[in-house]
């Protein structure tokens with residue numbers, strides 16, 4: 246995921262993008278190529294522009310995603326802890342849970358407290374812990390929620406218990422002539438000239454998350470383990486199964502383990518086996534569905550109620566395995582996980598190693614979804630998809646200048662200029678005065694009755710025709 250980010254994080258404000266051609270290489274390593282996964286860097290001293298660089302990376306997400314995915318939380322329950330400045334855990338998000346208003350004595354109006362700087366609400370410990378690793382998911386050791394090629398500690402995946410031997414990988418360099426037999430033979434600090442990414446060493450990439458400051462040393466280190474068994478603690482997250490399923494297509498010819506160029510992954514070539522084990526063999530046990538990686542999506546916001554076709558780009562959406570009767574191609578499906586954990590599985594309209602075309606069905610409810618490519622048991626990184634409610638006026642009528650509107654997707658109203666919520670006549674200069682506002686009905690005093698009306702809600706705008714009712718003149722009550 247997000248491989249294209251050119252991390253010049255020595256100067257965090259200058260985090261920029263480069264669209265690397267997949268499978269460009271720094272061979273031989275170190276440093277290792279930066280085609281898949283999060284750049285092997287340090288991210289705990291970020292400013293707003295860095296957050297936007299990833300969260301508005303137009304190959305993966307679109308800029309409107311940030312307002313949309315916050316606004317899809319309106320009406321949902323506030324967690325504990327929460328980033329909402331005035332939100333009470335247990336209550337529901339309202340506009341004012343996030344947007345604070347202050348009275349301006351000079352203009353006699355309310356205006357909004359700044360709400361653009363991510364770090365005003367989301368916490369990092371500068372130089373120590375990054376935003377993501379202070380989230381509830383990371384603190385609960387659910388690394389897989391965001392990192393594709395990782396097992397979660399304690400999920401019951403296989404970790405060998407037999408005695409370590411010559412072929413057991415080492416945590417740092419191995420005993421081979423050039424350091425083969427350990428992770429750092431390939432994954433070590435240096436400049437990846439193909440992508441321009443400054444790669445950090447494994448101690449720095451792991452410690453800079455902040456997990457180290459939270460006293461989580463034993464997740465990754467067992468101080469009592471013999472030197473040659475230290476890798477077993479790393480296998481808490483880097484299990485045999487996931488390690489043997491990390492591979493990039495080296496020749497734009499599909500992923501075919503054993504026949505790829507060396508150093509594009511873990512199982513492409515005998516030299517890759519040698520890099521970790523200092524030993525060669527034919528096929529790695531448990532190798533099968535190579536873990537897919539999503540690097541781009543054609544749209545990250547769709548409207549509920551309409552079929553929308555998305556094009557997803559990335560790597561390892563398909564791969565070959567050597568079955569008992571010859572090569573078998575394994576393919577991915579698309580899974581959408583809603584905030585409540587329920588998943589919708591979609592069959593692609595078409596699929597290649599690097600592209601999936603899939604239709605998001607009209608029936609999918611509005612909300613935030615995590616989108617993953619799933620190949621048998623291998624799950625890609627998560628990419629966010631916002632399904633926005635449709636904003637629609639179904640009917641409107643006007644009496645005495647008061648317009649009554651029914652429809653859907655109106656959400657909530659804030660009475661302030663620039664709140665993004667208003668009712669107006671098509672050519673009017675001023676907005677109508679809102680009398681009442683719910684998700685489905687609005688009453689507003691517009692002063693006159695026009696044949697059309699415009700509603701601006703946090704989910705978008707809608708226009709509708711107005712049926713004008715003759716004014717009802719009340720007879721004065723008889724005394």
Ligand code: HEC
Pocket residue numbers: 246247250283288291292293295296297299300363364367369376377380381382391627628629
């Ligand atoms: C290197 C890329 C990158 C950078 C830089 C980055 N993010 Fe993220 N962020 C991600 C990815 C990937 C996810 C997981 C997928 C998703 O939810 O979109 C994520 C998820 C999140 C989440 C959701 C957490 C949860 O509990 O699910 C929050 C909040 C967030 N980021 C805030 C920020 C803020 C604030 C900054 C700046 C300090 C920032 N991010 C910088 C890539 C990045």
Ligand code: HEC
Pocket residue numbers: 311312315316318319329338339340341342343344360361656657658659663664665666703
């Ligand atoms: C969970 C927090 C949260 C809630 C709840 C929330 N907002 Fe926002 N809103 C934000 C953030 C953060 C931004 C800034 C996004 C950005 O800078 O890209 C924003 C931006 C906006 C904008 C500017 C639009 C834009 O594209 O930048 C408007 C208008 C707005 N909010 C109105 C509302 C209204 C009206 C409600 C209630 C229906 C509401 N917000 C509820 C967090 C929230």
Ligand code: HEC
Pocket residue numbers: 293296297300311314315318323324326327328329330332343344359360361362363364365366367613629
């Ligand atoms: C005004 C406060 C505020 C600001 C500013 C803000 N956020 Fe948030 N954000 C929240 C709240 C509140 C939540 C919901 C989680 C919570 O309650 O802790 C949230 C949730 C998120 C999520 C996860 C949404 C989901 O459920 O899928 C992401 C991603 C995110 N923020 C990124 C950003 C980024 C990037 C910025 C800056 C461009 C930003 N936020 C600015 C308050 C804010």
Ligand code: HEC
Pocket residue numbers: 282283284285286287288289375376377378380382383384386387388389390391392450451454456
């Ligand atoms: C909410 C999403 C999220 C969760 C959960 C999460 N991470 Fe991350 N992780 C990220 C993002 C985004 C980055 C890059 C920016 C940063 O470091 O904040 C990252 C970076 C990293 C890096 C450095 C990048 C690299 O390729 O070396 C390591 C190591 C890491 N995380 C480990 C973990 C571990 C261990 C856990 C579980 C205890 C975990 N993460 C949970 C989102 C997440």
Ligand code: HEC
Pocket residue numbers: 274277278279280281282283285394414415426427428429430431432479483491493508509510511516517518519520521
């Ligand atoms: C023979 C060289 C080699 C060795 C040795 C090696 N790797 Fe890798 N590894 C790679 C390559 C190449 C990639 C793909 C990187 C890319 O293109 O982004 C990779 C990717 C990964 C990834 C995917 C996510 C990411 O950050 O890129 C993880 C996790 C990983 N390796 C863990 C390990 C661990 C743990 C060890 C030691 C047990 C290890 N590797 C040893 C070559 C190697």
Ligand code: HEC
Pocket residue numbers: 416417447448451452456457458460461462463464465466
């Ligand atoms: C998320 C995983 C992770 C956590 C948590 C973690 N480490 Fe590490 N640590 C690593 C990795 C990976 C390396 C590099 C391989 C090696 O040398 O073991 C490393 C290296 C080290 C080293 C070798 C010297 C160096 O810095 O290069 C020491 C000492 C160390 N860690 C101590 C700690 C202590 C003490 C804690 C807790 C306060 C801790 N680590 C928490 C992953 C982690």
Ligand code: HEC
Pocket residue numbers: 281282283284285286388391392393394395398416417428429432446447450451464465466476478479480481482483
């Ligand atoms: C608690 C989970 C966890 C443990 C335990 C763990 N790692 Fe990692 N490791 C990660 C995550 C998450 C990533 C980043 C994957 C990505 O880029 O999305 C990572 C990435 C890596 C990579 C690829 C290069 C990079 O920085 O992205 C190497 C090599 C690696 N780890 C080595 C180790 C070693 C050696 C140990 C044991 C000392 C260890 N890890 C323990 C979670 C863990």
Ligand code: HEC
Pocket residue numbers: 404405409413414476477480484485488489510511512513514515517518519520521522525526527528529530
């Ligand atoms: C990224 C590092 C890495 C690469 C590359 C790698 N392996 Fe492994 N492999 C491991 C680790 C870690 C273990 C578990 C070792 C332990 O805990 O004793 C393992 C275990 C094994 C085992 C024992 C499995 C069992 O049931 O316990 C075999 C056999 C094996 N690997 C073969 C291969 C072959 C063949 C290749 C090349 C196609 C390969 N490996 C590539 C890291 C790697």
